Amino acid sequence: MTHVHARATDGPEARFRDIVIERRDPRPKDVLIAVEFSGICHSDLHHVANDYNKTVYPFVPGHEVAGVVTAVGSEVSKYKVGDRVGVGCMVDSCRECEACKAGWHQFCFKGYTNTQNGIDKDGNRVDGGYAESIVVDEDYVVRIPDSLPMAEAAPLMCAGATMWSVMTHWNVGPGKRVCVLGFGGVGHIGVQIAHKLGARVTVLDLSLDKQEDGFRLGADEYRSTLDPELFTELAKSFDLIVCTVPVNIDYDAYAGLLAYNGTLVLLAIPSKPLTMNVGSLIVNRRSVAGTLIAGIPETQAMLDFCGEHDVKAQVEIIDADYIDEAYDRVMKGDVKFRFVIDASTFDKS
Secondary structure (H helix, E strand, O other): OEEEEEEEEOOOOOOOEEEEEEEOOOOOOEEEEEEEEEEOOHHHHHHHOOOOOOOOOOEOOOOOEEEEEEEEOOOOOOOOOOOEEEEOOEEEOOOOOHHHHOOOHHHOOOOOEEOOOEEOOOOOEEOOOOEOEEEEEHHHOEEOOOOOOHHHHHHHHOHHHHHHHHHHHOOOOOOOEEEEEOOOOOHHHHHHHHHHOOOEEEEEEOOOOOHHHHHHOOOOEEEEOOOOOHHHHOOOOEEEEEEOOOOOOOHHHHHOOEEEEEEEEEOOOOOOOOOOOOHHHHHHHOEEEEOOOOOHHHHHHHHHHHHHHOOOOOEEEEOHHHHHHHHHHHHHOOOOOEEEEEHHHOOOO
């Protein structure tokens, strides 16, 4: 066992504190990674608040990890010491079900092992990436291209992977009309990916405060959802709408923006069940769908694409002592567009 510094919280209302956690010694297929940057995802806040009723405290969040390999197990073949690597939302899965064998680990029939607040196959607690290092089986590690800065790559492990899975599954490319609803930590990466895939991209957000950023990152159009003319002027406009906002919206109104065979994809879980008029769907043979992060092959393909096409997260790098303030700002939407923790600040001894 190795003891490393991390940041943990003891409850929904508790502040983050320095904590020393144990990392297992690398097994034959394990990779030991020195964390360089760890992203703050909105879902981290939900886990801290125990919104899913599964959080065990003290809780170390973090599933957007970028770092460097410092040791490998005796049977590791994919990585060597010094490699630039990342870890996303999962560190294991059953590997035997149809989904896992197809590379769709996020849909593992038995459930994948979460990077944060997970329980591994031996029944041991899995602490997240707000830490100096992490140990992961090589099959659940991905390679970060040299062209991607480490800080800007960290949020891609979740936000980028999720958006890539959406865009590729729904065949986004030239001639497609894509709407990204919500221009935040996930949405701003989706805009870049859709643009680089050749689609026409529209951003819909509450305000126009980030309009300049939207155009800079590849949006062709940027509209406020408060515009009274929006749903008339953009009716039947989009092949795909990707909803990143974790609140209930007027789903019937947004379905009205879909062209025939269009799909509204939901990435965030609102507080109340979804309700819709079926008439909104049967017109134009529209669909509503949901999806979840990405499998390991998808995540690697996303990183390779981002490295080749200069797609990266827009980040604000923070000290570990600033995590509480960062969480407050995430709740207020006061960040462009992702906070990333400098892992060198975890150890304050």
